[in-house]
Amino acid sequence: MMGSRGISKRENALARFFTLVRKELAIIWSDKQALAIVMILPALAVVAIGATSISSTNSVDLLTAGRAVNIGVVNEDTSLGNPNPVPLSVDYINILGNLSDVTLTMYNNTSEANQSVWYEHTIGFIVIGEGFETNITTGLPTYITFYSDALYVLAEPLIANKVNDAITIFKQQYGYNANDITYNTANLFQVNSALFVNLPLILTLTLCASGLMLGCQSVVGDNPLYRVALSPATKFELITSKVTAYTALHMVSALLLLGIPLLGFHMYYRGDFFIIWMLCALPAFCGVSLGVFFSTLCKTKLQGSQAFLVGFMAIFILGSGLFLQGNWPIIFPMVHNQAVFNIIAYKGLGIVQAWPQIWPQLVFGGVFYVAALIMLYLKKEAV
Amino acid sequence: MSGEDEIVDVGNGTACTVEPAAQLPQTPQRRIIDVNNITVRVKKLKQPIVKNATFFSNEGEILGIIGETGAGKTTILRCLTGQMKPATGTVVVAGIDVIHHRRDAIKRFGYVPQLELVSIYDQFSAIQNVYYFGKMYLSGVPDDAIRTRARELLFILGFKEDLMLKHVAAMSGGEKKRVSIAVGMIHNPDVLLLDEPTTGLDVSLRIQILNYLKNLNKKLGISVVIVSHDLEIAQYCNRIVLLDGGRIIEFGDPEVLISTFLPCDGRAIKLEVTELSEEVLETFTQVPEIKYVIKSGRNDVKIFAENIDREMISKAIEVCDMVGIGVKSITLDRADFTSYYRIRAKLEKERVKKEESAKKELT
Numbered sequence: 001m002m003g004s005r006g007i008s009k010r011e012n013a014l015a016r017f018f019t020l021v022r023k024e025l026a027i028i029w030s031d032k033q034a035l036a037i038v039m040i041l042p043a044l045a046v047v048a049i050g051a052t053s054i055s056s057t058n059s060v061d062l063l064t065a066g067r068a069v070n071i072g073v074v075n076e077d078t079s080l081g082n083p084n085p086v087p088l089s090v091d092y093i094n095i096l097g098n099l100s101d102v103t104l105t106m107y108n109n110t111s112e113a114n115q116s117v118w119y120e121h122t123i124g125f126i127v128i129g130e131g132f133e134t135n136i137t138t139g140l141p142t143y144i145t146f147y148s149d150a151l152y153v154l155a156e157p158l159i160a161n162k163v164n165d166a167i168t169i170f171k172q173q174y175g176y177n178a179n180d181i182t183y184n185t186a187n188l189f190q191v192n193s194a195l196f197v198n199l200p201l202i203l204t205l206t207l208c209a210s211g212l213m214l215g216c217q218s219v220v221g222d223n224p225l226y227r228v229a230l231s232p233a234t235k236f237e238l239i240t241s242k243v244t245a246y247t248a249l250h251m252v253s254a255l256l257l258l259g260i261p262l263l264g265f266h267m268y269y270r271g272d273f274f275i276i277w278m279l280c281a282l283p284a285f286c287g288v289s290l291g292v293f294f295s296t297l298c299k300t301k302l303q304g305s306q307a308f309l310v311g312f313m314a315i316f317i318l319g320s321g322l323f324l325q326g327n328w329p330i331i332f333p334m335v336h337n338q339a340v341f342n343i344i345a346y347k348g349l350g351i352v353q354a355w356p357q358i359w360p361q362l363v364f365g366g367v368f369y370v371a372a373l374i375m376l377y378l379k380k381e382a383v
Numbered sequence: 384m385s386g387e388d389e390i391v392d393v394g395n396g397t398a399c400t401v402e403p404a405a406q407l408p409q410t411p412q413r414r415i416i417d418v419n420n421i422t423v424r425v426k427k428l429k430q431p432i433v434k435n436a437t438f439f440s441n442e443g444e445i446l447g448i449i450g451e452t453g454a455g456k457t458t459i460l461r462c463l464t465g466q467m468k469p470a471t472g473t474v475v476v477a478g479i480d481v482i483h484h485r486r487d488a489i490k491r492f493g494y495v496p497q498l499e500l501v502s503i504y505d506q507f508s509a510i511q512n513v514y515y516f517g518k519m520y521l522s523g524v525p526d527d528a529i530r531t532r533a534r535e536l537l538f539i540l541g542f543k544e545d546l547m548l549k550h551v552a553a554m555s556g557g558e559k560k561r562v563s564i565a566v567g568m569i570h571n572p573d574v575l576l577l578d579e580p581t582t583g584l585d586v587s588l589r590i591q592i593l594n595y596l597k598n599l600n601k602k603l604g605i606s607v608v609i610v611s612h613d614l615e616i617a618q619y620c621n622r623i624v625l626l627d628g629g630r631i632i633e634f635g636d637p638e639v640l641i642s643t644f645l646p647c648d649g650r651a652i653k654l655e656v657t658e659l660s661e662e663v664l665e666t667f668t669q670v671p672e673i674k675y676v677i678k679s680g681r682n683d684v685k686i687f688a689e690n691i692d693r694e695m696i697s698k699a700i701e702v703c704d705m706v707g708i709g710v711k712s713i714t715l716d717r718a719d720f721t722s723y724y725r726i727r728a729k730l731e732k733e734r735v736k737k738e739e740s741a742k743k744e745l746t
Contacts, residue, residue: 011522011523012522012523013522015518015522015523016518016519016522019515019518019519019522020519023504023515026506026507026511026515027504027506027507030506030507031506223500223501224500224501224502224503224504226501227494227496227501227502227503227516227566228516228519230464230466230489230494231489231516231519231520232486232489232490232519232520232522233519382461382466382467383466383494383496383501383502
C-alpha cells in the first residue's frame with residue numbers, strides 16, 4: 001500500500017464528523033482529573049444535599065424584593081352581586097393589582113386557577129372567600145387564602161409579601177384593625193426534601209455552567225485546530241463536533257445527577273425519565289454554544305477563563321431565577337430549564353406544555369452556535 | 384521542463400539560467416509546484432512582502448525555500464497551502480489552482496507546521512494523532528486500513544511499536560517532529576510541505592529529520608518542499624529558491640548555482656592561519672585575482688578566484704607574510720552551499736543598499 005499510492009480517497013463527511021466528535025471526547029477522556037471535576041463533583045453535591053433535611057427557613061425578603069409576580073385571583077365573595085357601591089373584595093383586588101411588579105389574572109374558580117399554576121402561567125393564586133365583605137363589615141375576622149407553587153421556591157414569600165402589603169393599605173384605607181383581615185397559605189405541590197427543591201437548579205446550573213466552561217476553552221485551547229482546518233474537515237464540522245461532543249458528555253453527567261436522587265434518595269419523578277434526561281441536553285447545549293462562541297473571540301486560554309467567569313455570572317445572576325429583577329429571564333436558559341424540569345419531572349406534563357420554555361433555550365443555544373460558526377469562518381488564523 | 388534549459392525571471396529584472404540537474408530524469412515530468420509571478424501584500428505594509436516570485440518543482444523532487452527571517456519564506460508556504468492569497472499571480476500545487484480551488488488542493492498536499500504545538504495533539508499517542516488526522520482526509524477508508532498505514536509511516540520514520548503508543552507530551556522534539564511529518568503523510572499526498580522542519584533541533588536531530596525526509600522521498604516517491612533558514616537542507620534539495628527581502632534572488636539546482644555563480648566552478652583555496660582578523664580578510668580582497676573571501680572557521684579562510692593554481696596559492700601565502708601571520712595548512716576545497724549563500728546574500732544586500740542610496744540621491 002505504501003509505495004503504490006493506492007490508498008482510496010473516498011470521502012464520508014459523516015464518518016469524518018463522528019471521528020471529530022470521538023477526538024473531542026478522547027481529549028477530555030485523556031484528562032481524567034478534569035473529567036472527574038465535571039462528573040463527580042456535581043454528583044457529590046447532589047448526594048450532600050440529598051442527605052440533608054430541609055433546613056430552617058431563612059428570610060427571603062432580600063430575594064423577593066422588586067421581583068415581578070403573576071398572581072391568579074379567584075373572587076368568591078357573595079357581595080359581588082351588588083356592584084354599587086364597589087364591593088370591598090374588588091377594592092382589595094384593585095389595591096393588590098396596583099402594587100408595583102404585580103400582574104393579576106382573574107379566574108372563575110379554584111380549578112381554573114389551579115390549572116394556571118400547573119401550566120406555569122402564574123406562580124400561585126389567592127382565593128377571596130364568600131364572606132369577605134360580610135365578615136369585615138360585621139366585625140368578624142376574614143381570611144384570604146393563597147396557594148403557591150411549591151416547585152418555585154420563591155412563590156410563597158413573593159405572594160405573601162404582596163398580599164400582606166395590599167392588606168396593610170386596605171386596612172389603612174378603611175380603618176380596620178389588625179385582627180379583621182389576615183391570610184392563610186397552602187402549597188400546591190408536596191415538597192419532601194431539600195433535594196427535591198434544589199435539584200432543578202443544581203441540574204441546570206451544572207449542565208449550563210460546566211458546558212460553558214468546557215466551551216470557553218474549546219477553540220482557544222485547541223492548538224492544532226487550525227491544522228485540522230487545513231484538512232478536508234470544514235469549520236462547520238469542527239464547531240458542530242465540539243458542541244455535539246461536549247453536550248453528549250454532559251448528558252452522562254445529567255444521567256448521574258438524575259439517577260442518584262432516584263436510586264439513592266427515593267426521588268419521585270412524575271414524568272418520563274427518558275424525556276427528562278433528553279431535555280437535559282438543552283442547558284448543556286446553551287452553555288456549550290455560548291462557551292464555544294466566547295472561545296472563538298478569545299486569543300489566549302486566560303481570556304477563555306475570564307470569558308467563562310463573565311458568562312457564568314451572566315447566566316447565574318441573570319438566569320438562575322434567584323437574583324433577577326425585571327424581564328431578563330426571558331433570554332436566559334437556566335430559568336427556562338428549571339421550569340421545564342418542573343413541568344416534565346415534577347408535574348408529569350409533556351413536551352407540548354413545556355414547549356414555551358423549550359424554544360427559548362433552542363433559540364439561545366442556536367444563536368450562539370451560529371455566531372461561533374461565523375466567528376470561526378471569519379478568523380484568518382494560519383499555522 | 385523536459386530536460387531543456389529554462390530562463391526564469393527571478394523578479395529583479397535579471398534572469399538566471401536554470402540548468403536541469405544531472406541526477407534528474409530526462410523524461411517529461413509533471414510540475415508538482417508551479418508558482419508564477421506572485422506578489423503578496425498585507426494591509427499593514429505599503430511594500431509587498433513577496434514580490435514577483437516565480438519558481439517550480441517537478442514530481443519527486445525536493446525543493447528548498449531558503450532565506451533569512453522576514454525574507455518571505457513562510458508567506459510563500461502559506462500561499463502554497465492556500466492560507467494566504469497573493470494579490471497577483473498563480474499558485475498551482477499538484478495540478479490544482481490553490482487560489483481558486485483550495486479545498487481540492489488541500490487533499491493533494493501534506494503540511495507540517497513549524498511548531499508541533501499547533502500541529503499535533505499532546506494528549507494522544509503518535510498512532511492516535513496520525514489516525515485522527517488520517518480520518519480527516521480518508522473519511523471513507525476503514526479504520527483498520529488507516530491504522531495500518533499510520534504504523535507503516537511511523538515505522539519508516541523510525542518509530543518502534545512502544546514509541547508509537549507513547550503520548551506525544553512525553554516525546555522529544557525530534558520524535559514530535561516525526562509524528563508531525565507522519566500526520567502530513569497519512570493521506571498519501573502528492574507533495575509534502577514543511578515549515579522550518581529543523582528549527583529548534585540539535586545538529587544530529589536536524590540531520591536525522593532531513594535523512595528521514597530523504598528516505599520518504601526515495602521510498603514513497605513523494606515530492607517535498609522545505610521552507611527553512613537552515614542551509615543544511617540545501618544538500619538534500621534538487622532545487623533551491625533563495626529569498627531575500629521578499630524577492631527571489633536565485634532559483635535552481637544548488638550544485639549548478641554554486642558552480643555558475645562562484646568562479647572556477649566553486650573551487651577554493653582553504654587556508655588555516657595562525658590568527659585571522661578582519662584586516663587580514665580585507666587585505667585578501669585587495670588582491671585583484673581574488674574574487675571572494677570568506678571566513679570559514681575560527682582561523683580558516685576560503686579564497687575564491689578565477690584560477691585556482693600554484694600561482695594563486697603563492698599569492699595567498701604572500702598576503703599572509705605581508706600582514707605577519709603564519710600559514711598552518713593549505714588545502715584545495717570546493718564551495719559548499721553555506722559559502723555560496725554567504726557570498727550571494729552579501730552581494731544582494733550590497734546591491735539593495737546601492738539601489739536605495741541611488742533612489743535617495745534622486746529624490
